[in-house]
Every structure is written in structure tokens, then in C-alpha cells.
Amino acid sequence: MKEKLRTIFLSSSVSLLCFTSKVSAAGLEVQTSDVITVVKNCIPYVIGMLAVIIIAIAVAVAAKKQDLKKKFMIRKQCLCAGILSFVLSFNLICNGPLSTLLDVLVNPVKEVSAETKEEANNLITDIAGEGSVLLKNDGTLPLSSDVKNLNVFGWASTNPCYGGTGSGAVDTSNCVSLLDGIQAGGYTLNQTLIDMYTSYAEARGEAGMSAVDWTLPEPTADYYTDELLNEAKEFSDTAVIVIARVGGEGTDLPTDLGAKDEEGNNLYTYTDNSTEYSDFESGQHYLELSQTERNMVNIVCKNFDHVIVICNSSNAMELGWVDEYKQIGSVISCPGAGETGFAALGKILNGEVNPSGKLADTYVYDLTATPAFNNFGDFTYENMDEFGWEESNPFSGETKLNDVNFVNYVENIYVGYKFYETAYAEAEAGNMNFDYDKVVQYPFGYGLSYTSFSQRIVDSSETDEGIKLTVEVENTGDVAGKDVVEVYYNPPYTNGGIEKSAANLIDFGKTGVLNSGEKETLEFTINKEDMASYDYKNEGCYVLDEGDYELSIRSDAHTILDTVEYNVPETIVYDEDNARESDQQTATNQFDFAEGDGVVYLSRENGFENYDEATAAPIDFTMDEDRKANYQNITNYDIDSMNDNSEEMPTTGADNKIKLGALRGKDYDDEMWDSLLDELSIEDMTTLIAGGGYQTTAIDSIDKAATTDNDGPATIYNNYTGATGSAFTTEVMLANTWNKDIAYEMGKSVGKEADEMDVSGWYAPAMNIHRTAFGGRNFEYYSEDSVLSGIMAANEIKGADEYGVYSYVKHFALNDQETNRIYQLCLWSTEQAIRETYLKAFEIAVKEGHTGAVMDAHCFIGDKWVGASSELNNTVLRDEWGFQGFVSTDMFAGYGYYDADIAIRSGVDSMLNPMNSPDATVTDTQSATSVNAMRKACHNILYTVVNSRAYNEENAYFMVLWKKILIMLDVLAAVILVVIEILTVRKYRKIK
Numbered sequence: 003m004k005e006k007l008r009t010i011f012l013s014s015s016v017s018l019l020c021f022t023s024k025v026s027a028a029g030l031e032v033q034t035s036d037v038i039t040v041v042k043n044c045i046p047y048v049i050g051m052l053a054v055i056i057i058a059i060a061v062a063v064a065a066k067k068q069d070l071k072k073k074f075m076i077r078k079q080c081l082c083a084g085i086l087s088f089v090l091s092f093n094l095i096c097n098g099p100l101s102t103l104l105d106v107l108v109n110p111v112k113e114v115s116a117e118t119k120e121e122a123n124n125l126i127t128d129i130a131g132e133g134s135v136l137l138k139n140d141g142t143l144p145l146s147s148d149v150k151n152l153n154v155f156g157w158a159s160t161n162p163c164y165g166g167t168g169s170g171a172v173d174t175s176n177c178v179s180l181l182d183g184i185q186a187g188g189y190t191l192n193q194t195l196i197d198m199y200t201s202y203a204e205a206r207g208e209a210g211m212s213a214v215d216w217t218l219p220e221p222t223a224d225y226y227t228d229e230l231l232n233e234a235k236e237f238s239d240t241a242v243i244v245i246a247r248v249g250g251e252g253t254d255l256p257t258d259l260g261a262k263d264e265e266g267n268n269l270y271t272y273t274d275n276s277t278e279y280s281d282f283e284s285g286q287h288y289l290e291l292s293q294t295e296r297n298m299v300n301i302v303c304k305n306f307d308h309v310i311v312i313c314n315s316s317n318a319m320e321l322g323w324v325d326e327y328k329q330i331g332s333v334i335s336c337p338g339a340g341e342t343g344f345a346a347l348g349k350i351l352n353g354e355v356n357p358s359g360k361l362a363d364t365y366v367y368d369l370t371a372t373p374a375f376n377n378f379g380d381f382t383y384e385n386m387d388e389f390g391w392e393e394s395n396p397f398s399g400e401t402k403l404n405d406v407n408f409v410n411y412v413e414n415i416y417v418g419y420k421f422y423e424t425a426y427a428e429a430e431a432g433n434m435n436f437d438y439d440k441v442v443q444y445p446f447g448y449g450l451s452y453t454s455f456s457q458r459i460v461d462s463s464e465t466d467e468g469i470k471l472t473v474e475v476e477n478t479g480d481v482a483g484k485d486v487v488e489v490y491y492n493p494p495y496t497n498g499g500i501e502k503s504a505a506n507l508i509d510f511g512k513t514g515v516l517n518s519g520e521k522e523t524l525e526f527t528i529n530k531e532d533m534a535s536y537d538y539k540n541e542g543c544y545v546l547d548e549g550d551y552e553l554s555i556r557s558d559a560h561t562i563l564d565t566v567e568y569n570v571p572e573t574i575v576y577d578e579d580n581a582r583e584s585d586q587q588t589a590t591n592q593f594d595f596a597e598g599d600g601v602v603y604l605s606r607e608n609g610f611e612n613y614d615e616a617t618a619a620p621i622d623f624t625m626d627e628d629r630k631a632n633y634q635n636i637t638n639y640d641i642d643s644m645n646d647n648s649e650e651m652p653t654t655g656a657d658n659k660i661k662l663g664a665l666r667g668k669d670y671d672d673e674m675w676d677s678l679l680d681e682l683s684i685e686d687m688t689t690l691i692a693g694g695g696y697q698t699t700a701i702d703s704i705d706k707a708a709t710t711d712n713d714g715p716a717t718i719y720n721n722y723t724g725a726t727g728s729a730f731t732t733e734v735m736l737a738n739t740w741n742k743d744i745a746y747e748m749g750k751s752v753g754k755e756a757d758e759m760d761v762s763g764w765y766a767p768a769m770n771i772h773r774t775a776f777g778g779r780n781f782e783y784y785s786e787d788s789v790l791s792g793i794m795a796a797n798e799i800k801g802a803d804e805y806g807v808y809s810y811v812k813h814f815a816l817n818d819q820e821t822n823r824i825y826q827l828c829l830w831s832t833e834q835a836i837r838e839t840y841l842k843a844f845e846i847a848v849k850e851g852h853t854g855a856v857m858d859a860h861c862f863i864g865d866k867w868v869g870a871s872s873e874l875n876n877t878v879l880r881d882e883w884g885f886q887g888f889v890s891t892d893m894f895a896g897y898g899y900y901d902a903d904i905a906i907r908s909g910v911d912s913m914l915n916p917m918n919s920p921d922a923t924v925t926d927t928q929s930a931t932s933v934n935a936m937r938k939a940c941h942n943i944l945y946t947v948v949n950s951r952a953y954n955e956e957n958a959y960f961m962v963l964w965k966k967i968l969i970m971l972d973v974l975a976a977v978i979l980v981v982i983e984i985l986t987v988r989k990y991r992k993i994k
Contacts (some may be wrong), residue, residue: 039895039917043099043485051091053566059084067864071993078986082979089975096968099918102695103722108964109710111725114755122728122751123342126767130343132484133735133875134350135335135359136450136468138324142308142331143450144353151238153192154181155302156295162314165338165716165732166781167209168251172340172716173728174256180244180314180344187348192237204660205270211252216259217273222293226301232307241306243299243330246314247289251461254778254820255317257370257379260284289369289775312336312347316734316781318363318772322443335361338732338781340716356452356483358512360558362737362772362785364419365444369775370711373413373421373604375443376619378774380821382407385624389635389826391898404898406625406633406743407822411831412616414603418786419446419559421501424606426560427492427504433609438560446787447488447507448558449738453518455480457555460523462566467583468530469568473555474523477516479611486740487511487524488556491533491568494549498607500535501834507558507789508532512741513876528553530570531582538833542591544576563777582748584849586884591833599626625828629865635826635899641926644907649930652937654687661705666948670941671885678704678944679937684927687936690943691906692923695916696721698763698947706944710954711810713762715782718764719757722916727755733768736795737784743796749801749809757805762952763855764802765810767795769843770817770859778820788839792846799851806951808854811847813892815874816840817859824897828862836863845883854887854946858910860897867899874910888942890914894922903932911939 058080058631096104114122135145162180162463165172180190200222207215233804234241251253259282261269270319280290293298302556303309309329313319316337324330336347349355353406366372386406416424422442429436454477459471473487489509495502533551534544548569554565581588604616625633634640639855658677668674682690686701693699712718718727730736730752736745746921768779772786784791799809816829816836831840847853856879863985868874869891879885887909894900895917902913902924913922926932951957 010314016830018602027782039919040099041278043918043920044095047091047095047098049710050196052617054087055084056190058087061079066170070371071990074993075986075990078982083984086981089972093968093972096964102693102697102699102916104647104964105693105697105699105708108722108967110963112758112760112761113725114727114758118754118758119728122730122755125747125751126340126342126728126730127740129731129736129748130336130339131346131349131355132347132741132744133337133359133731133738134357134360135448135738136332136357137313137321137444137448138330138333139334139450141333142310142493143351145240145351148488149238149240150188151191151192152184152189153195153234153238153306154184154244155195155241155298156244157199157202158314159242159244160196161203161219161246162244163246163248163338166212166248166250166316166779168779168782171250171714171719173457173719173726174729176341177729178342178345180312180339180347183339184242184342184351185348186345187352189348189351189355191757192234194230194233194417198230201937206248208549209248209250209977211250213271214250214253215271215273216288217271217293218295218546220292220298222276222294223297223301224661226298231301239306240308240310241302242310242312242898243302244312244314245291245295245319246702247317247319248937249317249778249781251779251782252820254379255776256288256377257776258285258287260286280390281444287369287776289315289317289827291323296323299323299327307814310334310359315392316732318369318775320367320369321365322367330863335359335738337735337738339735340731343731343735349380353452353481356481357449358451358484358486359445359738360449360486360488360740361444361765362446362734362787362790363775364422364442364446364559364786366422366441367443371441372774373416373617374411374774375611376617377410377412378776378819379409380407381409381620381623381657383623383625386630387634389633389637391635393825395613404717406624406824406826406828408830409819410598410601410620411773411829411835412601412603414605414763414832415501415835416604416606417505417771417839419505423505423559424503425610428606428609442560445558445560447486447556449486451479451483451485453477453481453483455485456477457557457563459555459564464568465527468528468532469553469566471526471528471553471566472523473526474521475513475516476521478517480513480518483516484515485513486741488558489528490524490554490559491528492552492554493533494534494547494551494746495606496547499699500537500545500547501623504533504724506533507559507787508738510744510790510793512739518880527712529583530568531576531584531723534574534576534582536589536592536834536837538591541575541577544582544589546570546576586880587881589837589878589882591763593833593836593863595629595866596829596833597769597833598864599629601830603832625865633865634870635867635903636921639901639904641903645929645931649934650838651930652934653680654933655683662707662944662948663705663953664986666946666953670945675941679941682937682940684933687933687940688927690940691911691936692902692913692915694912694914695894696914697914698943706947707952707957709947709950710760711765712756712761713765715766718752718759718761720759720761727752727759732781733784733794734781738789740790742793742797745797746801750796750804751801752798753802756802756807757951760945760957761807762950763808764809765857767798767847768812769795770813770815770844771840773818777818784843788842789846792843793850795843795847796851799853803852803854806949806954808946809851810855810857810890811844811851812857813851813859814844814856814868814879814889815859824860824895824896826862826899828865830864841878846890848879848883849888853885854950854960856885856887856889858891858893867904869900869910870908870909871906880909887946888912888939894919906935906939907931911942
């Protein structure tokens with residue numbers, strides 16, 4: 003019987019599956035695993051309800067042997083029992099497994115005002131105008147005023163990339179198209195070409211978290227008939243080629259489109275444009291031209307003398323081919339442009355907008371030769387089967403064993419330009435062979451303008467903290483424009499000593515619009531402690547070595563414009579007796595366990611002597627026994643071992659008559675907090691911690707208002723109601739502006755839209771590092787550089803805070819690839835690289851941006867789940883950096899290692915748990931250690947929320963809409979039952 007009831011329920015769950023599969027944030031799918039979680043959680047309630055109903059039916063049938071009066075009464079009571087069973091089960095399901103989902107799903111949908119929308123769209127256009135990068139120009143741009151017509155080639159011209167997929171996706175339904183943007187510049191486009199492309203393929207293949215079609219539709223050479231080309235040449239002698247690449251959450255870009263899985267099937271879904279050749283041969287990757295694209299470029303360059311290339315990609319592509327054609331006079335990098343960003347493109351072509359963007363990544367000729375390439379992707383341990391996560395699907399009955407995986411961050415601190423500029427310095431010193439110009443095409447920070455500028459350091463003065471620089475920028479050309487001042491330092495390096503890059507971005511600034519001959523002065527205050535390196539091998543802390551530090555201003559990471567020296571006469575060790583001024587507590591080794599066993603890390607010693615050994619693909623697929631012995635997931639978590647029997651149980655459920663609103667503006671350590679926290683019951687705390695999916699839940703006992711918290715980095719989007727704000731550019735486009743003020747304005751604009759949409763928390767900014775160009779979510783992250791990332795993020799956070807919106811900076815930390823991200827992905831790295839490269843951006847966001855929330859990553863640091871790392875979530879984040887706010891998990895769906903009891907003991911406060919996963923509920927409510935951890939978690943959540951827009955008087959609400967509706971339905975059901983009983987009694991009395 004139980005199995006039959008289960009089957010009935012699973013069949014009825016199809017409607018739920020159909021509904022949730024369509025719930026998306028412009029591509030952010032609700033996964034089948036989420037639906038499975040909901041179904042599993044609901045099954046016991048539904049079985050109980052059906053059992054009662056079946057019993058009631060059986061009793062009603064059996065009553066036929068009774069006399070008429072008894073039969074009537076029995077059957078009416080059976081009816082009431084069935085109704086009551088349904089009502090009770092419905093209430094239990096709504097207040098249990100579906101409570102969090104209903105919190106975010108059943109709410110009034112508020113929209114952004116037309117005025118705010120217009121402001122945002124204007125800002126998006128400005129961001130794209132400053133974030134598009136002019137990579138090459140022989141004078142082709144800006145186009146002559148005589149040019150009125152343009153031929154636009156490339157299928158991507160009709161299907162450009164506006165953003166990405168997943169949490170960083172945007173609603174593209176109202177976006178200004180690339181072609182519309184060019185036309186807005188006053189150009190007439192060849193409609194024959196447009197029609198040919200649109201008829202060839204309407205849209206890109208599926209690009210979601212569950213499946214990706216990497217096909218690049220592009221008409222083959224035979225589509226370009228003599229008639230079409232002759233018409234095009236008669237129409238205009240100028241051609242624009244558009245090449246686009248898209249990325250998304252859940253999968254990384256293909257590094258080998260010819261790769262096969264274990265069964266010999268194609269690893270990637272791709273349909274060739276021709277049956278006569280393959281677009282990509284084995285070994286070729288997604289960020290180079292397909293053969294059909296190359297054929298199209300050949301045709302265009304053969305027929306047109308004036309060619310402009312627009313690279314519409316947030317992932318750095320291989321663009322060496324643009325130098326193979328003399329006809330290609332100009333190249334523009336235009337990453338995901340959001341809702342109105344392409345409106346700036348026509349203005350760039352006609353010269354109304356002078357490009358001022360600088361690259362946020364290094365563009366190299368061969369992406370397969372980068373230091374991290376061989377150690378990026380899918381690597382599975384062969385000796386960790388006992389820790390595998392068995393994922394079952396009740397719909398299909400199938401089970402899948404998900405393994406333990408790993409990636410070695412062998413490149414150490416030498417990510418992006420930090421390797422190339424250091425290798426160049428070593429080559430210049432005669433320590434290695436390295437031809438910079440054959441490796442790097444466009445350096446980090448590179449970008450051209452329609453005018454020319456000069457920069458010089460006009461003053462430098464030492465301060466107690468470091469050095470102050472004054473830089474004068476002059477427009478020496480004929481056209482008005484903006485320029486970026488990039489400040490780098492080159493520290494003294496001892497061969498074999500602490501690893502150091504020869505170029506390190508430390509600050510930057512952007513001028514306003516300068517007319518020809520006009521000057522502007524920018525000032526930079528450099529703290530010497532920010533030039534310290536982390537010495538994890540010896541001192542176990544930051545160290546500022548003695549010697550001369552070269553401070554330079556550069557037009558890009560490679561081109562020095564002016565320098566000054568700053569001398570440190572004696573080595574400064576920032577140990578426990580001498581913390582950096584920006585730290586609340588001395589930063590000391592916390593991640594020794596993450597270095598791994600036998601991993602060779604790239605070193606500058608002897609001119610990168612160990613390059614070949616360090617950067618080779620891994621050959622050892624076993625976790626060493628010592629680390630395996632420490633490995634934990636749900637198969638062996640030992641909660642009791644984490645308890646401290648000396649702790650005292652805190653007060654709960656007190657009647658102190660204090661409401662949360664009274665704490666607004668109070669310090670985190672104010673004594674009143676203890677009185678408020680004493681009022682929380684165990685149930686209150688459990689509910690607040692577990693109910694963190696796209697919200698923070700209401701707590702009636704302290705008048706804690708419910709909040710709505712939404713994705714994502716490029717917009718405010720409610721994944722469940724479909725309510726959306728403006729679609730901003732990708733973070734790469736924003737980073738390319740190198741403009742702190744425009745980042746602040748974007749944050750402010752998002753905050754204003756969120757306020758109008760009644761959203762208090764923003765799941766952004768996303769600020770992981772472009773470790774390689776193939777990261778699926780590179781569009782969602784800023785840069786390969788942590789300082790550029792951190793400063794831009796800090797300004798966005800401060801902007802959003804203008805409207806009381808708290809930001810969740812994510813994904814903390816080392817979430818730098820999508821492959822295996824939820825499948826126990828162990829990331830091995832040196833502590834120096836962890837701190838200087840992968841934590842630095844978050845550090846800036848906390849210390850300068852004062853973010854109110856942090857979202858942890860899915861991954862493991864070393865052999866420890868990020869959510870179980872007190873070293874990360876407590877010691878580094880709170881003790882060292884002084885963070886005051888709350889930490890949330892990423893999507894809580896179990897995965898074989900997510901566990902609320904472990905998380906709260908490790909500094910995680912809130913479970914992103916819209917599907918009410920059982921593991922997201924704290925089970926240990928008896929030990930003082932657990933209850934104290936719960937109390938602290940609630941303190942952290944409440945502190946952020948009470949100081950947000952949620953506690954502006956006009957915003958606070960304490961009972962969510964669905965609960966009000968449920969109460970009304972319960973009252974209605976009670977009335978119906980009472981009426982049935984009254985009528986039953988009346989009729990019963992009349993029966994003879």
C-alpha cells in the first residue's frame with residue numbers, strides 16, 4: 003500500500019516538475035535535484051494524508067451494513083476526517099517543506115518605475131561606452147562622416163551575447179540589439195545580410211546549467227554567393243565582422259571540442275555547420291575561430307579593404323588572426339552589453355564616444371600555453387570511492403555516484419599578467435628565454451583611444467604609512483577623451499625567497515573628459531603594508547622586505563610611463579606583535595592543510611626553472627593517506643567531537659519585551675543584543691538559519707521582518723516570480739571601464755531598483771578570479787586581477803548601500819571553475835596564492851566596501867568544505883578583516899557534504915535553502931556549543947537585516963503574504979467543517 007501511495011504521489015509531482023523547470027532567472031534553472039528534494043520532503047505528509055483518506059473511504063464503505071442513521075453519521079464523519087486530513091497535511095507541507103519556497107514565491111510583485119528604468123538604461127549605455135576596449139586601430143575608426151552604409155558580417159551580429167547564463171543572467175527580451183546599436187550611430191545596414199543570418203538560425207542552442215549546446219551557427223562559404231557579395235560591395239566598401247562567445251553557470255568553456263567521455267561519446271554537444279569539414283578538430287578549443295568563422299573572415303577580407311572586428315565575448319579569446327589580414331584596421335572588444343549597452347557601439351564607430359576602456363584580462367596568442375591550462379577542468383580521485391555521493395532520482399529510480407574531484411592551483415601567485423610581466427623581467431635579467439611579444443598580444447590594462455595622452459608623476463612624498471603620488475594627465479591629441487592611470491609596484495625579489503610578481507596593480511584612477519591640451523591631476527596614497535608579500539613558508543605572515551620598491555604608472559601592465567622609488571630600510575614582519583593597520587588581528591597561516599602533498603608549485607626561482615614540471619597535467623590521482631584520514635563529508639561528520647563541554651547553555655525564550663527594530667543603529671557588540679537574543683527560542687533560531695533561500699525569514703517573537711534577497715551580479719531578478727530590474731553589462735565590461743565612480747553608480751542604480759522592487763539583499767557582486775580564460779562564469783567575475791576586482795566590487799557595494807541594500811559578495815572562495823563545482827571539488831594551493839590572489843578581492847570588499855553579507859562557495863579548500871572551514875569564515879573573515887554581517891551557503895542541495903550542524907560551528911549563518919533540504923536544519927539543539935553557534939548565527943543575520951532598508955519604517959513587514967492567505971483558507975475550511983457538522987447533526991436527528 004505504501005509503495006502504491008508513493009507512486010500516486012510521484013505521478014502527481016509531474017506538475018511540480020513542469021512548473022519548476024520553467025522557473026528561471028533568464029536561464030537560471032531550478033534543477034531536477036531541487037525538485038527531488040521538495041518531492042522527498044513532501045512524501046511523508048502526503049502518504050499520511052492519503053492513508054487517512056483511504057481508511058475513511060474504507061470505513062465509509064463498511065458502513066453500508068449499518069442502519070441508515072448510523073451509516074449517514076459514519077459517512078459524514080469520514081468526509082470530515084478526509085477534509086481535516088487534507089487541511090492538516092496542506093498546512094504541514096506549507097509550513098514545512100514548502101515554507102521557504104512559498105516565502106519567496108507568494109509575494110506581491112513590485113516593478114521598477116519608468117523613471118528609474120530610464121536612469122539605469124542611460125547608465126548601462128555609459129558603462130558600455132567606457133568598457134568597450136579599442137584593441138587595434140590604424141585610423142579606420144572613427145569612421146569618416148562619408149560612411150553611411152555598413153555591411154555587418156557574422157551570424158553573431160543577429161544573436162549577440164548580452165550577458166551569460168545562471169545567476170548572472172539577464173532578461174534579454176527588451177535589450178537594444180547589436181544591430182540596433184550600430185544603426186543608432188546613424189548607419190544604414192545591409193538588410194540582405196541580416197535576412198540571410200536570421201534565416202540561417204534563429205537562436206543559439208540551449209545554454210543552461212543542466213545542458214549546453216556549444217554550437218556556433220555560421221553560414222558556410224556557399225551562402226556568400228557572387229550576387230550577395232557584389233550587392234554588399236556596391237552597398238558599402240566597409241565591413242564589420244562580429245564574433246561572439248557565451249559562457250554560463252554550471253559548465254566551463256570547452257578546452258577541447260574533440261574530447262570524448264569514457265564511453266567514447268562526444269563530451270561536448272556541437273553541431274558542425276558543414277558535412278564536409280569539422281568546425282573544430284580534436285585539440286581545438288572554444289575561444290579560437292571555428293573553421294566556418296575563419297572561412298567567413300577570409301571571404302570578407304578578400305572582398306573589402308576596410309574591415310572592423312567586434313569581439314563580443316567576456317572570455318578572453320585568441321585574436322592573433324586579426325593581425326593576419328591587412329584589411330582589418332580596427333578591433334573592438336565589446337563584452338556582454340546588457341540591456342542598452344550596444345547603444346554605445348554606434349557612437350564609438352562614429353566617434354561620438356571616444357573609447358577609454360582598458361582590458362581586465364591579458365590576451366595571449368595561445369591559451370593552451372598558459373600556466374594554469376593543464377590544471378583546469380575535470381580530475382577525479384581514484385581512491386575516494388567511500389566518500390562518493392549517491393544521488394538518487396525517485397522519478398526514474400536511477401542512482402548516480404558522484405566522485406571526489408580535485409584541481410591543483412600549480413601556477414601559484416602567477417595568474418595572468420603577473421606571470422607574463424615577471425617572466426619578461428627574468429628574461430631581461432638573462433635568467434630565462436621568454437619572448438614577450440610572441441606570447442602576449444594585448445597586455446592587462448591595455449586599451450587605445452582616438453586621442454593621445456601623456457602621464458607623469460609630478461610629485462611624490464613619503465608618509466608614515468607609505469607614499470603619496472601626484473600624477474598629471476594631459477590630452478596631447480586632438481579629440482576629447484578620458485584616460486586611466488594605472489599604478490603598479492615592483493618589489494625587491496631575492497632568488498629563492500618569497501614569491502613575488504614583477505608587476506602588481508595597487509591602485510588606479512580615471513580622469514574626466516579632457517579636451518585637447520587639457521590637464522587633470524590625480525592623487526594616490528599607497529600604504530606600504532599593501533606591498534607586503536605573504537610568507538607562508540617561514541614567517542607565516544605578511545612580510546615587507548627591505549629594499550627599493552619601484553612604483554610606476556603604466557598605460558598597461560607592460561608599458562611603463564614614469565617611475566619613482568620607495569625604499570624600505572629594514573624588513574618589516576607583520577607578525578602577532580605587529581599586525582597590519584588594516585587588520586583587526588594578525589594574518590597568520592590558516593591554510594597549511596590546503597597545500598597538498600606532492601604538488602609542485604610554480605616558482606620564480608632561477609627564472610621559472612621548474613615551469614615545465616609545475617605546469618604539467620597531474621599524473622597522481624590519489625589523495626595522500628594523511629589528508630584522506632582528515633577528509634569529511636556526510637558519511638563521517640562527527641558533530642560531537644566539535645562540542646565543548648565547558649560551554650554554558652545560553653538563555654532562550656526570555657520575555658524581555660525587546661523588538662529587533664530597537665537595535666537599528668546599535669553597535670554589533672551593544673549589550674542590548676544579548677537581551678534580544680535571549681528572547682529567541684530554539685525554533686526561532688532553527689527557522690532563521692534554515693530559511694535563507696532568496697530571503698531571510700520573519701520571526702514573530704522579535705518582530706523580525708521578512709526580507710526578499712535576489713540574484714544576481716548583472717541585475718535584480720526574482721528567480722521565482724520573474725520580477726526583474728534592468729539588465730546591466732557583465733562585470734567584465736564594468737571592470738574594463740577602470741572607473742570607480744561608474745561602479746559606484748551601478749551599485750547605486752541596482753540599489754534603487756531593488757528598493758522599488760522591495761528587495762533588501764543582493765546576491766552580488768561575484769568576484770572570483772579569471773584563473774583561465776575558460777571559466778564558465780568569467781562574464782560574472784571582473785578580472786584576472788584581485789585588486790581591480792576588489793576595488794570595483796567595493797564601490798558597487800557602497801552604491802547599493804545608499805538604498806539600504808546589503809550585498810552578498812560571492813563565491814567565498816576559490817570558486818574559479820564550474821566543472822565539478824558541486825561534486826566535492828578539492829582545490830589545492832599555497833597560502834600565499836590563496837591570500838594574495840583569491841582572497842584579496844574579498845578582503846577589499848569587506849574592509850573598504852563594508853559588505854553586509856558573504857556567500858560561501860560550493861568547493862573545498864584542500865580537503866575541507868568551505869562551509870566547514872572556521873579558518874576561512876571566522877579567523878580570516880571576521881577576526882582578521884573585521885567583517886560584521888552574515889555568511890550564507892550557496893544553493894543548499896546536499897551534494898553529500900552540505901550540513902547545517904557543521905556549517906554553524908564553522909562560521910556559516912544562513913542556509914540558502916529554498917527547497918527545504920533536511921540537511922539545512924540544525925539537528926543538535928541540545929549541546930551548548932550548537933545553541934551558542936545558532937545564537938551567534940542569528941546575531942549576524944539580524945545585525946545586517948536591521949541596518950538595511952528592510953527596517954525603513956515603510957518597508958518592514960512581519961507576516962509573509964502566503965501565511966495570511968493560509969490563515970484565511972484555514973478559517974474558511976473550519977467554517978466549512980462546522981457547517982457540515984451542523985447540517986449533519988440536523989439531518990441525523992430527522993432520520994428515523
